[in-house]
Amino acid sequence: xxxxxxxxxxxxxxxxxxxxxxxxxxxxxxxxxxxxxxxxxxxxxxxxxxxxxxxxxxxxxxxxxxxxxxxxxxxxxxxxxxxxxxxxxxxxxxxxxxxxxxxxxxxxxxxxxxxxxxxxxxxxxxxxxxxxxxxxxxxxxxxxxxxxxxxxx
Numbered sequence: 001x002x003x004x005x006x007x008x009x010x011x012x013x014x015x016x017x018x019x020x021x022x023x024x025x026x027x028x029x030x031x032x033x034x035x036x037x038x039x040x041x042x043x044x045x046x047x048x049x050x051x052x053x054x055x056x057x058x059x060x061x062x063x064x065x066x067x068x069x070x071x072x073x074x075x076x077x078x079x080x081x082x083x084x085x086x087x088x089x090x091x092x093x094x095x096x097x098x099x100x101x102x103x104x105x106x107x108x109x110x111x112x113x114x115x116x117x118x119x120x121x122x123x124x125x126x127x128x129x130x131x132x133x134x135x136x137x138x139x140x141x142x143x144x145x146x147x148x149x150x151x152x153x
Contacts, residue, residue: 009123011131014138019111028152029104037151043095048146050090068126082110
């Protein structure tokens with residue numbers, strides 16, 4: 001069974017697009033692992049993605065989206081905990097299959113949670129002003145992939 005596409009408020013569409021690129025990262029990791037690509041090659045791409053896209057993405061969510069529900073909301077506590085776990089996984093200096101697999105699984109689950117639950121609730125309760133702030137603060141740059149080593153092809 002597929003999921004019905006979610007009608008995302010325009011203020012959150014850019015963040016959802018970034019989630020799509022995060023899901024593509026998960027696919028690339030899975031593909032690399034299934035092709036027995038050396039973990040160091042996958043980790044180099046993962047590190048680039050983390051620094052270039054994920055760190056600013058987490059910062060944007062934590063600064064402008066999560067406060068809408070408040071730090072005591074259970075879904076916000078979960079989202080912050082997911083971010084902390086993902087930061088630890090991404091910054092693990094060793095490049096091994098286990099850590100890469102954990103990054104892939106944790107990131108995918110986190111993105112699905114934000115898209116299916118958290119963002120739906122945020123767009124229902126956010127004021128027009130809060131959504132306008134998100135829209136103004138979000139950087140809608142086009143995704144520019146790192147194709148130095150396309151190990152997933």
